[in-house]
Amino acid sequence: xxxxxxxxxxxxxxxxxxxxxxxxxxxxxxxxxxxxxxxxxxxxxxxxxxxxxxxxxxxxxxxxxxxxxxxxxxxxxxxxxxxxxxxxxxxxxxxxxxxxxxxxxxxxxxxxxxxxxxxxxxxxxxxxxxxxxxxxxxxxxxxxxxxxxxxxxxxxxxxxxxxxxxxxxxxxxxxxxxxxxxxxxxxxxxxxxxxxxxxxxxxxxxxxxxxxxxxxxxxxxxxxxxxxxxxxxxxxxxxxxxxxxxxxxxxxxxxxxxxxxxxxxxxxxxxxxxxxxxxxxxxxxxxxxxxxxxxxxxxxxxxxxxxxxxxxxxxxxxxxxxxxxxxxxxxxxxxxxxxxxxxxxxxxxxxxxxxxxxxxxxxxxxxxxxxxxxxxxxxxxxxxxxxxxxxxxxxxxxxxxxxxxxxxxxxxxxxxxxxxxxxxxxxxxxxxxxxxxxxxxxxxxxxxxxxxxxxxxxxxxxxxxxxxxxxxxxxxxxxxxxxxxxxxxxxxxxxxxxxxxxxxxxxxxxxxxxxxxxxxxxxxxxxxxxxxxxxxxxxxxxxxxxxxxxxxxxxxxxxxxxxxxxxxxxxxxxxxxxxxxxxxxxxxxxxxxxxxxxxxxxxxxxxxxxxxxxxxxxxxxxxxxxxxxxxxxxxxxxxxxxxxxxxxxxxxxxxxxxxxxxxxxxxxxxxxxxxxxxxxxxxxxxxxxxxxxxxxxxxxxxxxxxxxxxxxxxxxxxxxxxxxx
Ligand code: GDG
Numbered sequence: 001x002x003x004x005x006x007x008x009x010x011x012x013x014x015x016x017x018x019x020x021x022x023x024x025x026x027x028x029x030x031x032x033x034x035x036x037x038x039x040x041x042x043x044x045x046x047x048x049x050x051x052x053x054x055x056x057x058x059x060x061x062x063x064x065x066x067x068x069x070x071x072x073x074x075x076x077x078x079x080x081x082x083x084x085x086x087x088x089x090x091x092x093x094x095x096x097x098x099x100x101x102x103x104x105x106x107x108x109x110x111x112x113x114x115x116x117x118x119x120x121x122x123x124x125x126x127x128x129x130x131x132x133x134x135x136x137x138x139x140x141x142x143x144x145x146x147x148x149x150x151x152x153x154x155x156x157x158x159x160x161x162x163x164x165x166x167x168x169x170x171x172x173x174x175x176x177x178x179x180x181x182x183x184x185x186x187x188x189x190x191x192x193x194x195x196x197x198x199x200x201x202x203x204x205x206x207x208x209x210x211x212x213x214x215x216x217x218x219x220x221x222x223x224x225x226x227x228x229x230x231x232x233x234x235x236x237x238x239x240x241x242x243x244x245x246x247x248x249x250x251x252x253x254x255x256x257x258x259x260x261x262x263x264x265x266x267x268x269x270x271x272x273x274x275x276x277x278x279x280x281x282x283x284x285x286x287x288x289x290x291x292x293x294x295x296x297x298x299x300x301x302x303x304x305x306x307x308x309x310x311x312x313x314x315x316x317x318x319x320x321x322x323x324x325x326x327x328x329x330x331x332x333x334x335x336x337x338x339x340x341x342x343x344x345x346x347x348x349x350x351x352x353x354x355x356x357x358x359x360x361x362x363x364x365x366x367x368x369x370x371x372x373x374x375x376x377x378x379x380x381x382x383x384x385x386x387x388x389x390x391x392x393x394x395x396x397x398x399x400x401x402x403x404x405x406x407x408x409x410x411x412x413x414x415x416x417x418x419x420x421x422x423x424x425x426x427x428x429x430x431x432x433x434x435x436x437x438x439x440x441x442x443x444x445x446x447x448x449x450x451x452x453x454x455x456x457x458x459x460x461x462x463x464x465x466x467x468x469x470x471x472x473x474x475x476x477x478x479x480x481x482x483x484x485x486x487x488x489x490x491x492x493x494x495x496x497x498x499x500x501x502x503x504x505x506x507x508x509x510x511x512x513x514x515x516x517x518x519x520x521x522x523x524x525x526x527x528x529x530x531x532x533x534x535x536x537x538x539x540x541x542x543x544x545x546x547x548x549x550x551x552x553x554x555x556x557x558x559x560x561x562x563x564x565x566x567x568x569x570x571x572x573x574x575x576x577x578x579x580x581x582x583x584x585x586x587x588x589x590x591x592x593x594x595x596x597x598x599x600x601x602x603x604x605x606x607x608x609x610x611x612x613x614x615x616x617x618x619x620x621x622x623x624x625x626x627x628x629x630x631x632x633x634x635x636x637x638x639x640x641x642x643x644x645x646x647x648x649x650x651x652x653x654x655x656x657x658x659x660x661x662x663x664x665x666x667x668x669x670x671x672x673x674x675x676x677x678x679x680x681x682x683x684x685x686x687x688x689x690x691x692x693x694x695x696x697x698x699x700x701x702x703x704x705x706x707x708x709x710x711x712x713x714x715x716x717x718x719x720x721x722x723x724x725x
Contacts, residue, residue: 002133084114148188358383489672500678560660606651658684
């Protein structure tokens with residue numbers, strides 16, 4: 001039976017060694033709980049590093065055996081790999097870059113090599129466990145290259161990827177020397193999940209700029225494979241935190257802690273030691289708060305837990321020293337015998353202690369400079385059983401997108417932060433309850449289990465969509481069937497769109513001219529007296545005439561506005577009004593003035609705005625503006641606004657390729673009819689074709705065509721086979 005494989009840098013256990021004896025402790029992290037419902041079932045498995053560098057072969061065997069029983073498989077890393085891959089490239093290159101701390105980022109070829117090597121090591125370990133039909137879910141920034149590496153050996157695998165940290169804007173991501181490789185690695189996935197819509201759109205923007213791949217609502221076509229990106233904010237195990245907050249152990253702890261601290265209001269701050277969390281900024285704001293509001297001295301304290309993390313990395317060590325100094329400074333300045341302004345703990349606590357801290361605190365101060373999501377603020381809310389308490393939350397945390405009932409602040413704005421503390425400490429209880437209630441409802445619903453099942457559903461949806469597209473894919477059997485019916489037929493009518501169907505898309509339109517290969521195909525096809533080949537294109541009749549006049553074929557130009565039959569000149573199909581042009585041209589020219597690199601092409605029955613030479617992004621924005629402008633002025637005017645590859649065309653609604661094709665179909669007695677096209681304008685052609693014809697779409701987008709192929713080369717191949725004996 002197909003299984004699910006979870007892959008992350010760390011396994012949800014930690015192995016430690018004492019006096020030569022190994023022991024393993026399960027980790028309590030939210031992810032471990034959420035994914036527990038998956039990896040503990042049947043043959044499912046979690047693959048990752050067990051958290052310790054083991055050198056002895058016997059130890060490795062023992063750990064492997066022990067973990068196997070718990071549905072886990074270890075990937076053993078050497079001390080050097082941990083240093084270069086984990087502490088190095090992951091935490092000193094990717095982490096700062098993705099959190100917009102580029103001044104801290106280290107660019108080192110050796111670290112990059114280690115990162116590739118360890119990702120490859122994971123891929124190798126996975127090769128031993130992956131079987132056809134398996135689903136893989138890869139986690140986080142340490143394994144960005146892994147999806148592609150898995151796909152190399154397992155091309156049909158279902159691969160999901162979730163990024164737990166922010167995906168930075170292209171302006172940050174582009175600084176990485178290995179940006180392309182990293183993106184390509186990620187694009188090996190079928191589905192990519194991010195915490196927020198902003199992370200998702202940043203990723204899509206990098207994909208467009210670096211890999212040249214556009215997207216339609218998050219769907220990207222990579223090597224003819226559909227890949228989808230989406231925003232799926234991670235939730236917490238709500239019930240676990242609510243239950244822990246109500247447990248007798250927690251209540252007993254709260255009484256003990258309260259007795260020691262006395263009757264002061266508490267502002268809670270809990271983070272891993274990390275510069276992205278804004279811990280010093282928070283302390284400085286609290287110091288100024290005490291300066292500005294002396295009435296609050298002796299009445300309020302910060303309760304600050306900093307969990308040790310990455311403290312072998314120099315930047316983290318420095319940060320620890322900075323926090324130590326600041327805490328010492330504030331306590332030295334304000335402390336009284338009966339009051340400590342900052343209660344500071346550099347260690348971690350058991351869950352019940354954490355729950356007691358959440359319960360005891362009037363305010364939670366969660367003010368990261370940047371955070372993928374931030375779970376602490378969600379846990380605080382779930383622990384507030386009486387709904388009393390106020391959350392101050394940084395806009396830079398992914399969770400701020402869901403928790404708009406918190407007091408949202410910009411962590412760089414110290415005055416705003418100070419005012420937020422004052423507002424929180426003086427907020428009436430009924431108001432606290434009102435906001436807390438709204439946030440609790442939302443977190444209860446979008447909990448970790450919901451997140452896990454949503455991720456799996458989305459992944460399955462992408463796989464099904466790929467499958468649906470594949471069933472239409474023109475395979476060898478279907479190809480032979482079409483060739484057979486072509487050969488048997490007495491009269492044939494073949495409609496061929498030009499750009500994207502017979503040639504690729506070129507930035508320079510001159511490069512789209514028929515090349516030698518295409519010329520030879522067209523020559524052979526048009527020589528056969530049984531064939532009527534029709535080129536049906538949006539291009540102007542002059543261009544098509546110039547490029548194709550040497551062949552004995554018919555032409556439908558400008559989306560059907562002009563038709564050239566055998567031995568005749570171009571004729572218009574209908575009498576089409578053109579009096580709309582001057583007004584539309586004025587508007588388009590306005591956009592040309594605004595947008596360097598753009599220009600307007602005049603066709604007989606349409607106007608086209610071209611932006612392929614405009615700065616990437618700007619062209620797209622201007623086009624969106626132009627579209628809404630056009631929609632407004634074309635209402636009730638029988639005009640049609642069409643988007644193409646880096647173009648926007650406005651034409652009369654009376655003209656479309658379907659109508660053009662119908663003129664030719666009407667008089668035809670062909671017993672073999674085929675139409676090939678690649679973009680939305682070809683859909684009209686497909687729809688105009690009779691039932692028994694062959695319609696073929698180039699590309700994977702939804703289409704009225706019966707079959708699909710992946711590239712214009714496939715169309716060329718098919719046409720070539722028609723003429724072979
Ligand atoms: C990354 C992203 C994203 C803290 N102190 C103790 C303790 N904790 C637990 C908290 C919470 C977890 O650690 C911290 O999670 P965060 O989400 O706040 O931050 P990161 O570790 O940076 O996580 C982040 C997350 O991935 C998930 O996608 O939200 O943005 O950076 O659960 O409760 N737990 C215990 N004792 C402590 O002293 N037991």
